[in-house]
Amino acid sequence: MDVKNKLAIITGSSQGLGKAFAVELLKGGAFVCLSDVNTQIGEKALSELKERFGDDKVHFVECNVLKTEDINKLYEECENHFDKSVDIFCNNAGINHTKGWRLCMDIDIMAVMECTEYVLDKMDMRKGGKGGLIVNTASLAGICPGLSRESYSYYVAKHGVVTLTRTLGTVTMMRETGVKVQCICPSFDDTDIMKVDNPNKEFEVAVKKFGVMTPEYVAQAFFKLVTRCGTGDAMIVLKDVPPFIYTDYSREWTFVLSAGSKLAHSVFGVDLFTPKLQMLFLFVVFIVIHFVLCLLF
Numbered sequence: 001m002d003v004k005n006k007l008a009i010i011t012g013s014s015q016g017l018g019k020a021f022a023v024e025l026l027k028g029g030a031f032v033c034l035s036d037v038n039t040q041i042g043e044k045a046l047s048e049l050k051e052r053f054g055d056d057k058v059h060f061v062e063c064n065v066l067k068t069e070d071i072n073k074l075y076e077e078c079e080n081h082f083d084k085s086v087d088i089f090c091n092n093a094g095i096n097h098t099k100g101w102r103l104c105m106d107i108d109i110m111a112v113m114e115c116t117e118y119v120l121d122k123m124d125m126r127k128g129g130k131g132g133l134i135v136n137t138a139s140l141a142g143i144c145p146g147l148s149r150e151s152y153s154y155y156v157a158k159h160g161v162v163t164l165t166r167t168l169g170t171v172t173m174m175r176e177t178g179v180k181v182q183c184i185c186p187s188f189d190d191t192d193i194m195k196v197d198n199p200n201k202e203f204e205v206a207v208k209k210f211g212v213m214t215p216e217y218v219a220q221a222f223f224k225l226v227t228r229c230g231t232g233d234a235m236i237v238l239k240d241v242p243p244f245i246y247t248d249y250s251r252e253w254t255f256v257l258s259a260g261s262k263l264a265h266s267v268f269g270v271d272l273f274t275p276k277l278q279m280l281f282l283f284v285v286f287i288v289i290h291f292v293l294c295l296l297f
């Protein structure tokens with residue numbers, strides 16, 4: 001999508017990744033509506049970005065994504081202010097697990113679903129909308145399993161965000177609604193969400209292993225996702241690695257394993273196709289393919 005003159009809303013964009021995403025969109029010529037539950041830093045970000053990109057380019061609306069009326073107000077106030085319809089909606093607001101698993105789930109997945117439902121209704125071409133783009137800030141935590149007992153809710157929520165993206169981001173659904181859905185999955189970034197009192201060893205080891213990225217670095221990948229990638233795409237962003245789309249092969253993999261399980265059962269009487277047997281099966285398949293190719297060429 002060419003973002004020039006498009007209108008974007010970003011939740012939780014007073015600081016951190018959301019604010020950096022706003023800067024990239026503004027640099028690309030978009031109009032941006034910042035929003036956050038924290039109005040103090042929100043107003044500060046607003047005046048900073050107005051000075052940099054012009055008063056008419058950026059606006060701020062207070063919104064707590066936990067409140068349905070705030071979500072409605074955000075969307076309506078944004079459209080009224082800019083006098084045009086929203087083209088891009090970024091579900092970015094998020095917290096870490098430290099305030100408890102229920103609040104983490106409420107903000108990091110339930111509110112994302114609530115905003116998505118609302119935005120899909122507004123943008124759906126079958127309901128009079130003009131289509132658009134929803135970009136979810138997931139995380140590498142939405143791809144990989146969790147690190148510890150304390151933080152599992154964050155991982156569960158972010159896995160939900162990736163699944164939501166892939167489920168609503170099919171080409172069929174996009175043709176019907178005109179709405180693309182994508183997500184970005186960065187590893188650790190230098191933002192407030194990383195501030196965890198008494199971090200456990202697993203967290204510290206992972207941070208050391210993956211390194212910490214700047215929000216600006218992640219935002220450059222975000223811009224590539226928005227402008228160059230397709231619906232359903234989940235983009236992984238790692239330090240010092242060009243961003244890449246993480247394709248989901250779970251359906252194909254299930255098909256391969258079910259064929260292997262049937263074969264192992266019918267030929268060897270195996271009644272449980274364990275990971276070790278699966279490796280053996282794949283090794284045999286690889287050898288067979290190798291010999292067939294040798295015979296052919």
Ligand SMILES: NC(=O)c1ccc[n+]([C@@H]2O[C@H](COP(=O)([O-])OP(=O)(O)OC[C@H]3O[C@@H](n4cnc5c(N)ncnc54)[C@H](O)[C@@H]3O)[C@@H](O)[C@H]2O)c1
Pocket residue numbers: 011012013014015016017018035036037038063064065066092093094095107137138139140185186187188189190191192193194
């Ligand atoms: N920083 C990382 O390492 C990292 C990695 C992967 C994904 N993410 C995700 O990026 C997103 C942005 O986080 P960040 O890293 O910029 O952290 P951050 O803490 O700097 O920004 C999060 C923003 O969300 C706002 N927010 C929190 N609760 C809200 C609510 N109920 N309603 C509206 N706004 C609310 C906060 O006020 C804050 O401005 C989050 O979804 C986070 O899970 C962060």
